[in-house]
Amino acid sequence: MPEKELKPEKAVIVLHSGDMDKFYSALIIGNGALAMGMEVSVYFTFWGLMRLKKGELEKGPLSRMHMLGLGKKMIEGRMKAANVASLEKLMEDFKELGGKIIACEMTMEIMGIKKEELRTDWVDDWGAVGTYIQEARDASITLFI
């Protein structure tokens, strides 16, 4: 039986948070949706966009109980023991399965971030709210994380 030829369903995620645990949620949901045959785009804005800066992928704090990095270290240890994939691997898989990444241009302006400071190899599109709405209007899943 060939794979379905119909236009796939779509999931659109706004990643507003730069927290490590929330970034994990966004990428796990995104990769799961891709694996189950959906189209996915993740719109990186505000603190989320910080994770796209070169070398900053894994640098986000924990959303709760960060405790100056102590809580994060503990959780990282537990995640390693449970063999959880790194954010780098999840990003690579996301791109390999055709996931789309949109970077918010207004955030770049506010935070004074230049394109060359970001992982441009991952970014498919640079956009504003209209890009998100256009992506989300026919999506069956849309999330704000």
Place this chain on the structure above:
Amino acid sequence: MTEVEIDVRGETCPVPLVECRKALRKASPGDLVLVKGTHPASKKEIPMACEALGLEVLGIEDKEGGKEWEIKIRR
């Protein structure tokens, strides 16, 4: 027709699902993909993904006294 085997034993969410999808994308129509894993939720979710993709699951087998599973899919 070829048979591809992917071993995701010891891997956790979302890796088994993602690796399965990666293998299915690389396979040609008619190829068989055998997924070996241990993650309990993926044993249910890989067949769910196959159904969504319109692919046929040929078999789901428990191995090693239920600690491992094998899922065979036709691309």
